[in-house]
Amino acid sequence: MIRRFTTQSDYLLREALIGLWRGGWMNWAAISTLTALLFLLGLGLQVSTQLDGALAKLGSQLEISVYLQPKVRAIALEPKLRSLPDVLQVQSIPKEVAWEALQKELGVQGDISESLGGNPLVDTLRVQVARPTVVAHLAQQIQSLQGVESVNYGSEAAERLGSLQKALGWAALTLASILGISTVAVITTTIRLIVLSRRKEIEVLQLVGATPLRIAIPFVLEGFALGLLGTGFAWGLLLVTGSFVEQKRQEFLPFLAPEPIHLPLGLILLGTGTGLGVIGSLLAVRSALREN
Amino acid sequence: MVGLGSSSHEVMASLVDVSKIYANGSCGLDRVNLTIYKGDFLFVTGASGAGKSTLLKMLYGAEKPTTGTVEVQGTIVNSLTGAKLAHLRRRMGVVFQDYQLIPKRTVEENIAVVLKAQGFDRAEVRKRIAPTLQMVGLASKEKCFPEELSGGEQQRVSIARAIVHEPPLLLADEPTGNLDVHNAWMILQILKKLNHLGVTVVVTCHNEQLIKTFAKRVVRVEAGIMRELTPAL
Numbered sequence: 001m002i003r004r005f006t007t008q009s010d011y012l013l014r015e016a017l018i019g020l021w022r023g024g025w026m027n028w029a030a031i032s033t034l035t036a037l038l039f040l041l042g043l044g045l046q047v048s049t050q051l052d053g054a055l056a057k058l059g060s061q062l063e064i065s066v067y068l069q070p071k072v073r074a075i076a077l078e079p080k081l082r083s084l085p086d087v088l089q090v091q092s093i094p095k096e097v098a099w100e101a102l103q104k105e106l107g108v109q110g111d112i113s114e115s116l117g118g119n120p121l122v123d124t125l126r127v128q129v130a131r132p133t134v135v136a137h138l139a140q141q142i143q144s145l146q147g148v149e150s151v152n153y154g155s156e157a158a159e160r161l162g163s164l165q166k167a168l169g170w171a172a173l174t175l176a177s178i179l180g181i182s183t184v185a186v187i188t189t190t191i192r193l194i195v196l197s198r199r200k201e202i203e204v205l206q207l208v209g210a211t212p213l214r215i216a217i218p219f220v221l222e223g224f225a226l227g228l229l230g231t232g233f234a235w236g237l238l239l240v241t242g243s244f245v246e247q248k249r250q251e252f253l254p255f256l257a258p259e260p261i262h263l264p265l266g267l268i269l270l271g272t273g274t275g276l277g278v279i280g281s282l283l284a285v286r287s288a289l290r291e292n
Numbered sequence: 293m294v295g296l297g298s299s300s301h302e303v304m305a306s307l308v309d310v311s312k313i314y315a316n317g318s319c320g321l322d323r324v325n326l327t328i329y330k331g332d333f334l335f336v337t338g339a340s341g342a343g344k345s346t347l348l349k350m351l352y353g354a355e356k357p358t359t360g361t362v363e364v365q366g367t368i369v370n371s372l373t374g375a376k377l378a379h380l381r382r383r384m385g386v387v388f389q390d391y392q393l394i395p396k397r398t399v400e401e402n403i404a405v406v407l408k409a410q411g412f413d414r415a416e417v418r419k420r421i422a423p424t425l426q427m428v429g430l431a432s433k434e435k436c437f438p439e440e441l442s443g444g445e446q447q448r449v450s451i452a453r454a455i456v457h458e459p460p461l462l463l464a465d466e467p468t469g470n471l472d473v474h475n476a477w478m479i480l481q482i483l484k485k486l487n488h489l490g491v492t493v494v495v496t497c498h499n500e501q502l503i504k505t506f507a508k509r510v511v512r513v514e515a516g517i518m519r520e521l522t523p524a525l
C-alpha cells in the first residue's frame with residue numbers, strides 16, 4: 001500500500017513537472033495574474049492591519065484636549081475640570097509654553113510673535129479620563145463650560161477612521177473578488193491549454209484503465225505549483241514594498257509606529273494562491289474528463 | 293491466466309438483445325445476441341460500416357447500448373463510468389483500429405503508460421516491457437517514436453500495449469486493416485499465440501480470406517445484424 005503510494009506519487013509529480021515544462025509562457029500568464037492579485041490582497045490586508053492598529057491606539061486614548069477661548073486662562077478652569085466625575089488628572093498648557101515649543105520644533109530663530117502681531121495660540125488643557133466609555137459624554141460636558149472654545153478626543157477620530165476603514169474594506173473586497181474570478185479564469189485557460197495539448201494522452205489513459213482521479217491529479221498539482229509560485233512572487237513584492245514604505249516613513253513620519261509584515265498574512269496569501277490554482281485546474285480537467 | 297487455447301463453457305462476455313442507435317440516427321447494432329466464452333478466438337467479420345467497431349466499443353464501454361445488456365467478466369458495462377469503468381478496462385486489452393499511440397512518446401513509454409496508470413512500480417514496468425516487445429518482434433525499436441515506425445510496426449506497438457498487463461480478454465479492432473498480407477499474417481500469428489497462452493481474443497476483420505486460415509469461431513455483422521458463421525466456414 002505504502003509502496004504503491006510512493007510509486008504513484010513519483011509518477012504524478014513527474015507528470016506535473018513535465019506538464020509545467022510544456023506549459024511554457026502560458027504558465028507566466030497565470031503566475032503573473034496570480035501575483036498581481038495576491039500582491040493587492042496582501043497590500044489591502046496590510047493597510048487594514050495598519051488602520052486597525054491606529055484605531056486601537058486612538059480608541060483607547062483616554063485623553064481629552066480642551067482648547068480655550070482667547071484670553072481665558074487654563075489655570076482658571078483647571079479646578080473646575082478636576083471636580084468633574086471620572087477625571088483622573090488635568091494638565092494646563094499655557095499658550096506661552098506651547099508657543100515656545102512650537103517655535104523650537106519649527107526651528108524658528110528669535111521671536112516671530114512681533115511679525116504675527118502676538119502669540120496666535122490659546123491656552124489648552126489635557127484631561128485624563130478614567131474609563132473610555134465616558135470620554136464622549138465628558139467631552140460634551142466640558143464643551144458646554146464657559147470659556148471653552150472646543151474639545152478634541154481620540155475616539156472621535158477613531159469613529160471617522162472606522163467608517164473610512166469600512167468603506168475601504170468593501171472596496172478592497174470587491175476588487176479582490178473581481179481579481180479572484182479573473183485569476184481563476186486565467187489559470188483555467190492555462191491548464192486547459194496544457195490539457196488540450198495532451199488530449200491524446202488523456203484519451204489513451206482513459207482507454208487503458210486510468211481512473212479519472214489518476215488523470216486529474218497531475219493537472220491539479222500543476223495548478224498548486226502555479227499557486228505556490230504566484231504566492232512566492234507576491235510575497236517578495238510585498239517585502240520590497242514594505243521596506244520601501246518603511247524607509248519613507250522614517251524620513252517623513254517618524255512618529256508613526258510601523259506595523260511589520262506578519263507571517264499570518266503570508267499564510268492567507270499562500271492559502272488563497274494555492275486554492276485558486278487548484279480550483280482553476282480542477283475546472284480545466286473536469287471538462288476534459290467529461291468529453292469521453 | 294491458465295488456459296489451454298480452447299473454448300470452455302465459462303462465459304467471458306455477453307451481449308443480450310443489444311441495439312445501438314447513434315445520436316445522429318444511424319444504426320450501429322440491431323438486437324445482437326452474443327456469448328463469448330473463455331478461451332475463445334472469435335472473429336467478427338462484415339463490410340465496412342456494418343457495426344464491427346460498435347460491437348467492440350460496447351465491450352470496452354466506449355459507447356453505451358441504446359437497449360439491451362452488455363456484461364463483461366461478470367460486470368454489467370451498460371452504465372459504467374469513471375473509476376469503475378477504468379477498473380474493468382484494466383482487465384482487458386484493446387487494440388484500436390487507429391492505433392491510438394501517443395505521438396511524442398517513445399515505443400517504450402507508450403507501453404509503460406498502461407502499467408503506470410495501473411500502479412505498477414518502476415522495476416515491474418521495466419521488467420515487463422522487454423519481453424512484451426520481444427513477443428511482437430519489436431525488441432530493437434523501444435526508443436523509437438511512433439512516427440518513425442511503419443504501419444505494421446505501429447500496429448504491433450498497440451498490440452504490445454494491449455497485452456503488457458496480461459489481461460484475460462483482448463479486443464482487437466481491424467488489427468490487420470491497413471497492412472499488407474505479410475504483416476497481417478504476422479499480427480494474426482501473434483494473436484493466435486496469445487490465445488494459446490489462455491487469452492480470450494476477439495478480432496474484427498473485413499478480410500474473410502485471411503480469416504479462413506485462423507478461424508475457430510466466426511460471426512458476421514451486416515447492417516448491425518449479427519449471424520454466427522462458424523459451421524459454414
Ligand SMILES: Nc1ncnc2c1ncn2[C@@H]1O[C@H](COP(=O)(O)OP(=O)(O)O)[C@@H](O)[C@H]1O
Nearest residue numbers: 314316318319320339340341342343344345346
Ligand atoms: N460515433 C458515431 N456517430 C454516429 N454514427 C456512427 C458512429 N460510429 C459509427 N457510426 C455508424 O454506425 C455504423 C457502424 O459503424 P462501425 O461500427 O464503425 O462499423 P465497422 O467498424 O463495421 O466499419 C455505421 O453506419 C457508422 O456510420
Ligand SMILES: [Mg+2]
Nearest residue numbers: 344345389466
Ligand atoms: Mg470499424
